[in-house]
Amino acid sequence: MSLLDTLQLTHPIVQAPMAGGATTPELIASVSNFGGLGSLGAGMTAPDVLDSQIDTIKTLTDGPFMVNLMVLSEQESSSFDTAMPNWLINYYQEQNIEFTLPTRPAQSFAEQLQVLYDNPVPVASFTFGIISAEQVERLQRVGTRVIGTANHPLEAKAWSEIGADAVCVQGVEAGGHRGGWLPQSETDPLGLLTLISQTRACTDIPLIAAGGIMTGQDIKAVQAAGAELAQIGTAFLTTDKCSINDIYKQALLDASTGKRSSETRLTRLFSDKQARGLLNEYLRDFAPFESADTLPPYPQLNAMTKALRAHAKKNDDAEHQSLWAGQGVAQVRQESTIALLERLVAVG
Structure with missing residues (x-):
């Protein structure tokens, strides 16, 4: 059975x-409702809010949808054991930005996962790590299909071995955070077509392709390479149903019209995990501190930069926000979500 049929x-x-x-x-x-798979990025969402959002989605669609969680240990999500970098403290002081660290750097993954056991969803996907075979089986028992995220063929193989239904292979072109967890995925990041090819050589698990996909032709290309579905992020950011702030959205549109550079960069400066976004002043100014061994680990740095990003958003400052975008950002359009979907499927 094809993945299209499996996920209905x-x-x-x-x-x-x-x-x-x-x-x-x-x-x-x-x-x-259009016939694709809508997805909720819930890794930063409190469990009670997640439960409510799932209920809301279920009232808005009878179609399948996906909830994505970030795999973190209790230690990682609950502890600050690294000091805030001096360069970040200095920035807060220079800009008169008030900041207080939260009691914990991230939500409890275990509590978020419990929501999915208690309020089952059609599809659950996971990033930043891998869950256990027992957790996969428990989700499948309540009717949930399980999808892993991989930046390297060995990560895809690991998901296959614990019984996942599919793997999203995320090429280096993709915007936002890279979802892998093995050192190999960072030291030599693979482009999407290479990643699909190498993954197909080591496992036959169904693949979803992500990274730089902006058009119907791109979807056809990744299907020809061996993926069954295409995961698209950046193209949706400038559509009407996406709720990113106006300054972020305008920066993406400006990158598509030449009003600003469409250059993107992989960076650890916002969260310590590699993520691709538009080049801005923050990434330029603090580039000397990019080295992995000088940054607090994720999710601690992510919590530490939260006040910086919130201040930039409040002050309509695109230069100190995390402007996550993939390498296809020059092709974004200001359009309705439905117009984008219709464009994607209009290819003969």
Whole structure:
């Protein structure tokens, strides 16, 4: 059975589960009602809010949808054991930005996962790590299909070995955070077509392709390479149902019209995990501190830079926000979510 049939989709389109509020229930429902797979990026969402959002999505669509969580240990999500970098402290002081660290750097993954056991969803996907075979089986018992994320063929193979239903292979072109966890995925990041090819050589698990996919022709290309579905994020960011702030959205549109550079860069400066976004002043100014061994680990640095990003958003400052975008950002359009979906499937 094809993955399209397994997930009960009409079209081979997965809307990427972008965390941080970009994916609203309305966006997810629009994609799912169209026949694609709408996705909620819930890795930063409190368990009670997640439960409520799932209920809301279920009222807006009868179609399948996906919830994505970030795999973190209790130690990682609950402890600050690294000091805030001096360069970040100095920036806060120079800009008169008040900041207080939260009691914990991230939500409890175990509590988020419990929500999915208690309020089952059609599809659950995972990033930043891998869950256990027992957890995969428990999700499948309540009717949930399980999808892993991989930046390297060995990560895809690991997901296959614990019984996942599919793997999203995320090429280096993709915007936002890279979802892998093995050192190999960082030391020599693979482009999407290479990643698909090498993954196909070591496992036959169904693949979803992500990274730089912006058009119907791109979807056809990754299918020809060996993926069954295409996961698309950046193209949805400038559509009407996406809830990123106006300054972020305008920066993406400006990158598509030449009003600003469309250059993107992989950076650790916002969270310590590699993530691709538009080049801006923050990435330029603090580039000397990019080295992995000088940054607090994820999710600690992510919590430490939260006040910086919030201040930039409040002050309509695109130069100190995390402007996550993939290498296809020059092709974004200001359009309705439905117009984008219709464009993606209009290829003969």
